[in-house]
Amino acid sequence: MGPRVGVVVFPGTNCEYDAATALGSLGADVRYVWHHTVSLDGLDVVILPGGFAHGDYLRPGAIASFSEVMGAVAEFAEAGGAVVGICNGFQVLCESGLLPGALQKNAGLTFLCQPTEVEVASDRSVLTRGVTLGRRLTIPINHFSGAYVCDDATLAALNDGDRVLLRYTHNPNGSVDDIAGIANERGNVVGLMPHPERASSELLGSSDGLVLFEALLASVRATV
Amino acid sequence: MRFDARVEVTLREGIADPEGATIERALPALGFSGVHEVRAGRSFRLVVDADSEAAARELAQSLADRLLANPVLERAAVELAPR
Numbered sequence: 001m002g003p004r005v006g007v008v009v010f011p012g013t014n015c016e017y018d019a020a021t022a023l024g025s026l027g028a029d030v031r032y033v034w035h036h037t038v039s040l041d042g043l044d045v046v047i048l049p050g051g052f053a054h055g056d057y058l059r060p061g062a063i064a065s066f067s068e069v070m071g072a073v074a075e076f077a078e079a080g081g082a083v084v085g086i087c088n089g090f091q092v093l094c095e096s097g098l099l100p101g102a103l104q105k106n107a108g109l110t111f112l113c114q115p116t117e118v119e120v121a122s123d124r125s126v127l128t129r130g131v132t133l134g135r136r137l138t139i140p141i142n143h144f145s146g147a148y149v150c151d152d153a154t155l156a157a158l159n160d161g162d163r164v165l166l167r168y169t170h171n172p173n174g175s176v177d178d179i180a181g182i183a184n185e186r187g188n189v190v191g192l193m194p195h196p197e198r199a200s201s202e203l204l205g206s207s208d209g210l211v212l213f214e215a216l217l218a219s220v221r222a223t224v
Numbered sequence: 225m226r227f228d229a230r231v232e233v234t235l236r237e238g239i240a241d242p243e244g245a246t247i248e249r250a251l252p253a254l255g256f257s258g259v260h261e262v263r264a265g266r267s268f269r270l271v272v273d274a275d276s277e278a279a280a281r282e283l284a285q286s287l288a289d290r291l292l293a294n295p296v297l298e299r300a301a302v303e304l305a306p307r
Contacts, residue, residue: 058291058292059294062291062294066291094296095294100296101296102294102296102297104239104297105242105243106242107240107242108242109243109246149239149240149296149297150296174240174242
């Protein structure tokens, strides 16, 4: 049996099937987790997938961050469980304080849906452990609010702690320091704007996303 | 006591405001000159029941800081008027 992965579904989430399919293709034992769920016992990984949770009302991730499941996600993360927020999931993790900073409207004020190239900048996180530093991956982005913003002290802490895991090679959205993905101090909570599940087959134009998901499942297998 | 509260949420100093900048760039094309430092924000209107103006202000500010604004990017200013 592969690692047990829970994919959280909020009203308005729309990437859960893609994420579940991509992780399932790598041998993960995937199930969906509804946002009213209060216990994540028995899971090895929690994925917060992309979409428009609660219609993105107020701010992307703002309402979702108060969902019942987020209390359980915080406990799961505190216990060392692997949590990965993709796109809207990254926004939820920032809004709920599990990751620092925030995602602001893209600098060009346009919705961006395109393949982007990112470079692996840290191998300390659950999503990049064992991946060669500097490796370039082509993974799509699909967002309006994807410009990562934080204060100078937070940026210094991210860089000093080797917590920036992915950087854009051609910054598409105005993210500070070309940041495409970050981790918490322990490296078990990760957020990224690119969608690895949409780069999970050559039929989709790239299978580079599987590099990250394979690293994630390998990280978890190593600790289970 | 009942109060009309208005909460204005604006980006903090130093946070890039692409919306405000875009509006500012559009103004000369419409013939408006001499307008600078356009900042975009959001306004919320609430009716608050509380024992005093101070209590109403504290309640409105507290919910604004907790939910209406993201403190990483934004600040919230509360204005109150007795109903």
